[in-house]
Amino acid sequence: MTSVPGAPVLTMSFDIEGRNFKASGEASGRIKRTLEQVGLDWNVVRRAAVVLYEAEMNIVIHAHRGVLRAEISPQKVVIVADDEGPGIPDVSLAMKRGFSTAPAEIREMGFGAGLGLPNIEKHSDQMSIETEVGRGTKVVAVIMVPGGAPDVTPPGATQADAT
Amino acid sequence: MKVSEVAKALGLDVVAGVAGLDREVTGGYSGDLLSDVMARAKPKDLWITIQGHQNIVAVAVLTEVAGVVVSGSVEPERDTLERADREGIPVMRTPLSVFEVAGRLHKLL
Ligand SMILES: Nc1ncnc2c1ncn2[C@@H]1O[C@H](COP(=O)(O)OP(=O)(O)OP(=O)(O)O)[C@@H](O)[C@H]1O
Numbered sequence: 001m002t003s004v005p006g007a008p009v010l011t012m013s014f015d016i017e018g019r020n021f022k023a024s025g026e027a028s029g030r031i032k033r034t035l036e037q038v039g040l041d042w043n044v045v046r047r048a049a050v051v052l053y054e055a056e057m058n059i060v061i062h063a064h065r066g067v068l069r070a071e072i073s074p075q076k077v078v079i080v081a082d083d084e085g086p087g088i089p090d091v092s093l094a095m096k097r098g099f100s101t102a103p104a105e106i107r108e109m110g111f112g113a114g115l116g117l118p119n120i121e122k123h124s125d126q127m128s129i130e131t132e133v134g135r136g137t138k139v140v141a142v143i144m145v146p147g148g149a150p151d152v153t154p155p156g157a158t159q160a161d162a163t
Numbered sequence: 164m165k166v167s168e169v170a171k172a173l174g175l176d177v178v179a180g181v182a183g184l185d186r187e188v189t190g191g192y193s194g195d196l197l198s199d200v201m202a203r204a205k206p207k208d209l210w211i212t213i214q215g216h217q218n219i220v221a222v223a224v225l226t227e228v229a230g231v232v233v234s235g236s237v238e239p240e241r242d243t244l245e246r247a248d249r250e251g252i253p254v255m256r257t258p259l260s261v262f263e264v265a266g267r268l269h270k271l272l
C-alpha cells in the first residue's frame with residue numbers, strides 16, 4: 001500500500017439521526033475510544049472529544065439527519081459533520097457565544113447555551129462551515145497532532161474519498 | 164478518594180453504574196449547561212448537576228468524570244440509569260443542593 005503523507009490512515013463514519021437522544025453521544029464515544037486506542041496524545045483526544053460531541057449534538061438538535069466522520073492520521077484528526085437540515089442563515093451570528101435558536105424543551109436538557117460552535121473553534125486548529133439554508137450544513141474541524149510528521153500533500157494529489 | 168467513599172461521606176444514594184464505584188475522584192465540577200461541562204470538566208472530577216436525562220451519561224463518558232451527582236431531589240430518568248449501568252458511570256442522587264454537595268466535596272478532598 002502506498003501512503004500519501006497526510007492521507008487518513010483510518011476513517012470512521014456514523015449516521016446521526018435528528019432528535020434521537022437515545023443514541024446521541026455514542027458515535028462521539030466510539031470515535032474517541034479509537035483515538036485512544038491508536039495511541040494519540042491525550043490532549044488531542046480531549047480536544048477531539050469536545051469537537052465530536054458538539055458537532056454530533058448540533059446534528060441531533062438542529063438538523064434532520066447527518067453523518068459524523070473522523071479521518072485519523074498520525075499528523076491530524078479531521079472531524080466532519082455533514083447534515084441535511086435547515087442550514088444556518090447567518091454563520092457569524094451562529095458562531096457568537098450565547099447565540100442559540102434551540103427551543104425551550106431542548107434548553108431544559110442543558111443544550112442551547114450557544115457554546116457548541118465556539119467550543120469547536122476553540123478546541124480545533126482549523127474550522128470551516130459550509131451551509132445552505134433549507135439544505136444543510138457541513139462543519140469541518142482539524143486538530144493537528146503536536147510532533148506529528150509535517151502534513152505535506154504533494155501538489156496535484158487528489159484527496160482520498162473518505163466515505 | 165474513590166467514588167464509593169465520597170458517596171458514603173456525603174450520604175449520596177447510588178442509583179446506577181455501581182461497576183464504576185472504584186473510580187477515583189480528585190476534584191469536582193458543577194454545571195447544567197452540557198457544552199460548558201463538556202469543555203471544562205476534567206477527568207476524575209465528580210460532576211454535580213440538576214440535569215437528570217440520559218445526555219449526562221454521554222457527557223460523563225466523554226469527559227471521563229468519575230461520576231455524576233444529580234442534586235436537588237431531581238429524579239434521574241430511567242434511560243439515564245440504563246445507560247449509566249451500561250457505561251459503568253456511577254450516578255448518585257441526593258436531596259442536597261448543588262451548592263451543598265460542592266461545599267461538602269470541597270471540604271472532603
Ligand atoms: N447543524 C446545524 N444545522 C442548523 N443550524 C445549526 C447547526 N449547528 C448550529 N446551528 C445554529 O447555530 C446556533 C449556534 O450553535 P451552537 O452549537 O453554538 O449553540 P447551540 O447548539 O444552540 O447550543 P449548545 O451547543 O451550547 O448546546 C444554533 O442554535 C443553531 O441556530
Ligand SMILES: [Mg+2]
Pocket residue numbers: 054057058112115116117
Ligand atoms: Mg450546539
